[in-house]
Amino acid sequence: MKTPKIFESEYRFCLILWEHEPIKSSELVALCRNQLGWKPTTTYTVIKRLSERGVLKNENTVVTALITKEEAQAAEIDEMVEKTFEGSLPAFIAAFTKHQKISEEELDAVQAMIDRYRRGEN
Amino acid sequence: MSDLFLKIVNMSISAGYIVLAVLVLRLLLKKAPKWITVVLWGIVAVRLVCPFTLESALSLIPSAEIVSPDIMLDRTPTIDSGIPIINQIVNPVISGSFTPDPATSANPLQLWIPTFAIIWLVGIVAFFCYAAISYARVKHKVATAVLLRDNIYQSESVVSPFVLGVIKPKIYLPFNMNTKDMEHVISHETAHIRRGDHLWKPLGFFLLSLHWFNPLMWLGYVLLCRDIELACDEKVIATLDREARADYSQALLTCSVNRRLISACPLAFGEVGVKKRVRSVLNYKKPAFWIVLIAILACVALAVCFLTNPPIKDENNDPDVSDAIHTEYDGVYISLKSIDTNHGGYKVFNVKLHNDTYKNIMYGEVYAIEYKDGDKWVSAAIEDLNFLTVAYRLDKKDVAYRSYTTQRFDISRVGTYRLLIPFSVENNGAYTDYKTWIEFKVGTDYIGESYEVSVVYANAAYSYVMSPDLVSASIDDGTKLYDRLGTLLGEFEHITLSETNFIDNVGKFRSEDREMAEQIVQSTTTAYSVNLSSPENIDLYYVLIQKDGSRLFVYGHYVDCQRNDEIRWIYKAD
Incomplete structure (x- = not known):
């Protein structure tokens, strides 16, 4: 079976789960609040999301992992690319604030600037 | 609502002058510490929020009230920009387009200004919705962000570091950052919080949302965001050595390469042109004391010249007009609006004729100026007066704007005068004549x-x-x-x-x-x-x-x- 997708923050959550499983969801909420800074609702949302994805199961408020740490590590952890902001601005505001994606030449020029500075040429 | 709108328009225009001044000062103060420029924007903000202003002879604001709230009711609507040439050009256009149609006697601005006020309000609501929605979206995205330490969180939803929150601001970082870059990014974001930028920037956005119709405010807001970034960089690197500054620049560059989204959300910190930032970091020199001093003096000068309004011109040669209402028919009276003196020797009284009654009244071109001789009123006319025999109707609960010249009257004697207007009121089919007047004194006080x-x-x-x-x-x-x-x-x-x-x-x-x-x-x-x-x-x-x-x-x-x-x-x- 293909290992389900796990995002980085979910992986951090799973680390807590693997350490303590089987664990009551209310205890998991307390642990996540301390170690991850999560609100209870966030923890419950993540539990639900991961159980839908088959990463864990939540039976009678007891949470157990369905995949092992090794399986998860073997799978690539996805870096989610956030696209939500794009296009959320009216074009005319974007025209003000948008900076052209840095070009190769500009990147090189700025890098050269820093390198020269490091060498004390400035 | 229209009054509030006109008030905002006036505040916006005068704040526009400061924005222009700040643009000039920003160029002149290039070598000064960057926090100074942020202070300059603060002065703009004070002008934008503070409805009360002191009067000062040093004020460089040409006119305190460009658009008078009376513009909607004027017979010949005009503005007072405080700059004669602009008034000369603009006023004929305004008066020409918005002079009341005699048939309906409604000044078109009476219709237009409330419409503009509503559009303005809709704009504000849109701004607030936009801010609220984008705040909620970002908040939702970073709900699963994982605590790193203190108030620093990491999330795979974050591509470029930012600060979020007003009361308890939190720093959000992406996961995959190397430790060296991360420390620099954290010190940058911490500096933002220490400087209070997480408060200033939303405040700037709030003001922009009130003045969204003013392009200069857009320019101001965008430049404010840039200046805040530069000032923040400056605060961080002031304590760093050469090597660390190079690393800091490297972190800036790395972040901008990773950058895949435009975080122009008003509450998060956006990126400013990385080249400019790196250059100013690498070229940073501790500003000389005298530069800082000059810059502070420039701020003070800006505040004095632009936070104050010009004194209201005191026309000492105006007749002293009493506020008392004189009328023979309750509810129908005249009040003085202004006195024009630029009419070569004689004066023009601009008055408002009020009809607060539930009856229509008639009035004409006829008026008189009389001199008080003992307890008698004596005509001050210097020649026989012929008036057009026209009659105008003033509807119930309405006002009319009239202008009366002293041209054919002698008001050079010291004493009390009155400007008198006859009118008639219909009573059971018959018209009865009445008078209303205002009194003024010449040469006594x-x-x-x-x-x-x-x-x-x-x-x-x-x-x-x-x-x-x-x-x-x-x-x-x-x-x-x-x-x-x-x-x-x-x-x-x-x-x-x-x-x-x-x-x-x-x-x-x-x-x-x-x-x-x-x-x-x-x-x-x-x-x-x-x-x-x-x-x-x-x-x-x-x-x-x-x-x-x-x-x-x-x-x-x-x-x-x-x-x-x-x-x-x-x-x-x-």
Whole structure:
């Protein structure tokens, strides 16, 4: 079976789960609040999301992992690319604030600037 | 709502002047520390939020109220930009397009301005919705962010680091950052929080949302965001050594390469051109003390010149118009709106004719200016007046704007006048005539606050040099004389009235005047003259205490401190 997708923050959550499983969801909420800074609702949302994805199961408020740490590590952890902001601005505001994606030449020029500075040429 | 809108428009325009000034200062203060430029934007913000402003002669704002709230009701709507050439160009256009149609008597602006006000309001609501929605979205995205330490969180939803939250701001970082970069990014974001940028930026956005119709505010907001970033960089690197500055620049560059989204969400920190930032970090030198000093002085100058409004022009030569309402028919009356004096010698009274009743009234072109002679009103007309025999209707609960010139009247005599307008009211099919008027005084005023003066003697030959400073001079504690502005004119000293210092100076031309002067001498118990403080001042002031307790106030000019001195006015203060 293909290992389900796990995002980085979910992986951090799973680390807590693997350490303590089987664990009551209310205890998991307390642990996540301390170690991850999560609100209870966030923890419950993540539990639900991961159980839908088959990463864990939540039976009678007891949470157990369905995949092992090794399986998860073997799978690539996805870096989610956030696209939500794009296009959320009216074009005319974007025209003000948008900076052209840095070009190769500009990147090189700025890098050269820093390198020269490091060498004390400035 | 329209009033509030016009108030905002006026505030916006005057704040626009400061934005322009800040743009200039930003260029001049390139070498100054960057926090100074942020302070400059703060001054703009004060102007934008603070509805009350002090008056200052140093103010560089051309006009405090460009668009008057009365513009909707004016017969000829105009603006006062405070810049004559602009008024000349703009006003004919405005008056031409918005002059009321005589048929409907409605000024089109009466319709337009409330419409604009509504559009303005809709814009504000849109801004708030946009801010609220994007805040909620970002908040949702970072809900699963994982605590790194303190108030620093990491999330795979974050591509570029930012600060979020107003009361308890949190720093959000992406996961895959190397430790070196991360420390620099954290010190940058921490510096933002220490500087309070997480408060200033939303405040800027809030002000922009109120003034969204003003392009200069957009420019200001965008530049504010950039200046905040540069100021923040500066704060971080001030304590870093050369090597660390290079690393910091590297972190800036790395972050901008990773950058895949435009985080222009108002509450998060956006990126400014990385090249510019790196360059200013690498070129950073601790600003010399004198540069900082000059920059601070520039801020103070900006605040003094642009946070204050120009003093309202005090037209001292205006007749003193009383606020009292005079009418023969309750609810129908006139009030003064303004007096135009730029009409070559004569004045134009701009008045409002009110009809607060539930009846329609009729009025025409006819008006009169009358002089109060004892308890009679006498026409002040200098020629026969012919008026057009037209009649206008003023509907119930309506106002009309009228202008009346003093051109064919003589109002040069000292005394009380009235501007009178006849009107008629329909009663059971028959019209009854009534009058309403406003009273104004020429050449008389108040001494101090408690003395009303009347003219005992005025040398007609000199009436044109009537000085407003004289009539408003106040007798402070009985020993010193101040003028209206509070300048000390001199101290009183005892004198004895005589032929040479009084009677001859009054009764120079007419025997009646001489007799009157002699009578005054008889009835005077104590006489004071003012020993003038300034040697250049040749004004003559006497105060004569009368047997009946009243005071006479004598004004003239010294010529030789003898018979040739001129006494021009005598006022009685009861």
